Amino acid sequence: MPRSISRDTRLCMSLSGRPGNFGTRFQNYLFEALDLDFIYKAFTTTDLPAAIGGIRALGIRGSAVSMPFKEACIPLLDELDASAAAIQSVNTIVADNGWLKGYNTDYSAVASLLQSHGVPREIDFALRGSGGMAKAVASAFRDSGFKRGQIIARNTETGPALAQSCGYHWKPELGNERPRMLVNVTPLGMEGGPDADTLAFTLEQVEAADWVFDVVALPVETPLIRLARELGKPVITGAEVIVLQAVEQFVLYSGVRPEGTLIERAALFARG
Known part of the structure; x- marks a missing residue:
């Protein structure tokens, strides 16, 4: 049975020059599997200030940020986490009561993969x-x-x-x-x-x-x-990066960390 969407459902989104389906399918799979009242939708924009303003004004919980907006969005935010401030690049925005904070989960994903490989x-x-x-x-x-x-x-x-x-x-x-x-x-x-x-x-x-x-x-x-x-x-793939960074985004949005087998299922679904 499809999930019910109500006025209380929290919206998460992404901003990208060329939106793909991976993040949308991955995040929504986890939201549904964990029975969380969230929904995720990908967007692009030709007006970045207006798009960021929409996140603030509409109570959107958060947004992934992809090329070419990772640096351009910084002046539009209220705060940077250390992960984004150190490199002046944002791939995730989290909104709390209109306060927008930028993070970078790409950084932690790459560091983790260099170590694990x-x-x-x-x-x-x-x-x-x-x-x-x-x-x-x-x-x-x-x-x-x-x-x-x-x-x-x-x-x-x-x-x-x-x-x-x-x-x-x-x-x-x-x-x-x-x-x-x-x-x-x-x-x-x-x-x-x-x-x-x-x-x-x-x-x-x-x-x-x-x-x-x-x-x-x-x-x-x-x-x-x-x-x-x-x-x-031996290789390290972008597919590995995108899963690890997306998990950290999910945690930032929802406050819930999925267990490993569920993450694997979500990644498999997202690539399908």
């Missing part, structure tokens, strides 16, 4: 990207003890700034270098995007790497991850 801290890596998500990923590497990193970004403002803030080097292109770990934090390989079939690194670079990490979550098997698996490389 046992990636050696002495490894040298190249991270492609310099946007809001790249800030979270690079900061997680830095705070996890990875010293030998390069930020690869064509943007001559955000690229050097990110590298400097994390103590890494910046280059507009990787060239012929062969780092032991490759990290993609750009839309290259993203399902439905203009570069869906594009590799973030060359075949030679993937062949030479010991680890490959692609933050793109859809498709689950991006061209980069598919190639790395074919070459027998």
